[in-house]
Amino acid sequence: MKKLTPKEMFPLSSIEQWEDDVLKRYPEPGNMAKSKEEFRNYDSPEVDSVREFYRLNHKYQTYENVLAKKEHFLKFQQMEMPWWSAMEFLNTLIDESDPDLQLDQLQHLLQTAEAIRADGHPDWFVLTGFIHDLGKVLCLFGEPQWNVVGDTFPVGCKFSDKIVYPEFFADNPDTYDERYNTKYGVYSPNCGMDKVEISWGHDEYMFQLTKDYLPEPALYMIRYHSFYSQHREKAYDHLLNDHDQKMFKWVEKFNPYDLYSKSPVTPVVSELKPYYEDLIAKYLPEMAKL
């Protein structure tokens, strides 16, 4: 790939802009005062940067990109540190243009986890909420935003028109590659998601980092939480097997905590730290190998 310009690396002023856009697309039920149309003000600079983000994401997320990123990052040779330190390291990722306006990463993770905990779910579910976005450290390893966040989708088969901004796949070379542009592409009917390569980002990276330590429902939540074209739109039922269908119920259960737990009341990190340190110690090895 040719060298990317800063604008191609960082089309968003903050990666939270993507999540804000998802929230507009999938507003909380009962909180639908603004319709999708009203939300989407096509002239705002924010919408322009989100559009540009998706243009780049859909152009560059090829089958080849996914294999190359897996090859590089799944050696986990970037850094090694205790888990809590890794969470603090993630928190150095702040929105430079507007550091005061947004919740930092740790606050989003604590709010997600605390909402899960308040509903009485098992402790591994709470831990999942707490760590699910740690993979965004990829941004701190020099990755472009479109290789870290954004809706994820299968590569190696036809891109669904249920993926946000499907028109931008016209720029993706896989759209014209006969190996990858049919309904099943390199896959077979209902082969199961474990056989399917999914666009690269913080979700797949974090799944690979935790796959030996957490219960299976937690791993599905982590791996597929940005796979909106499936867990919201059911665009890839032809690739899922029966077991995936059962496990995606957990992904659906997780999603509202991720999207709708944001609150202006910020959690007090020092008060919560002992509880989360214990949870980490119960399930995860001492060191996070990033």
Ligand SMILES: [Fe+2]
């Ligand atoms: Fe995420």
Ligand SMILES: [Fe+2]
């Ligand atoms: Fe999240």
